[in-house]
Amino acid sequence: MHGERCVDPQAPRGDRVGHPGLLRGRSGWQHHLLRGDRGGGLSVVETSVRIAAASEHAALASLYEVWGYRAGIAAGDAVFVAERSGTVVGIVRRSREEGLTMLRGMYVGPSARRTRVGTSLLVAFVRDLGEEECYCIPFAHLTAFYGKAGFTVVPEAIAPASLAARLQRxxxxxxxxxxxxxxxxxxPIDV
Known part of the structure; x- marks a missing residue:
């Protein structure tokens, strides 16, 4: 695969390459990428993000398991799915636990990693979140990724007890x- 760039299909024709391409569509958020193909041409790869219906949760939980995530999906979760050509390529959940809103289970399928699917999911998640505060427990190497969406590291000493326990586990x-x-x-959180 040659380089990938974001594309904004609403930009004037000569300005399409290199612009953020996340747009609100009929079925949810859509992210467009230009991907160089081996023949030297460019193709558009569209990622759409939507909130899944509760009737889809069992199938999405099974996909989580295939990808190695074992926490599952709780009944009250809002589950955001990223799709390409009708295939789910990424999932993230918004959960309410002990009075706290959580971003949980950000997973991108192996074939879609490093193609901005995670970014599409995160942007849609945060836009839907609005002014609500939210916690997440990401891998340390993803600090900058979540930081771009306004998440900051919380010192363990001031973490809510339930999250400090989960962090230790x-x-x-x-x-x-x-x-x-x-x-x-x-x-802002008091640090």
């Missing part, structure tokens, strides 16, 4: 994770 399992928080505008 994940670390005991060998995961290099940290706690991050996205504050409502004008209300």
């Amino acid at each position: 994940y670390r005991l399992e060998g995961h290099d994770v940290l706690l991050m928080h996205r504050a409502t505008r004008g209300r």
Whole structure:
């Protein structure tokens, strides 16, 4: 695969390459990429993001398992799915746990990694989140990724007790994770 660039199909023709391409469509958020093909041409790869219906949760939980994620999907979760040509290529959930809103289970299928699917999911998630504050427990190497969406690292000493316990459990399992928080505008977390 040659280089990939974001494309904004609404931009004037000569300005399409290199612009953010996340647009609100009829079925959800859509992200367009220009991908160089081996013949030297360019093809558009469209990723759309939508919130799945509850009737889809069992199938999506099975896909999570195939990808190695075992936490499943809770009944009240809002499940965002990224699709390309009708195939699910990424999933993230918004959960409410002990009064806290959580971003959980950000997974991108192996064939779609490094193609901005995660970015499409994160942008749609945050836009839908609005002014609500949110926590996540990502792998440490993803700090900058979540930071672009306004998440900041939370010192363990001030973490909500339930999240501090989960953080410790994940670390005991060998995961290099940290706690991050996205504050409502004008209300940053007290560090």
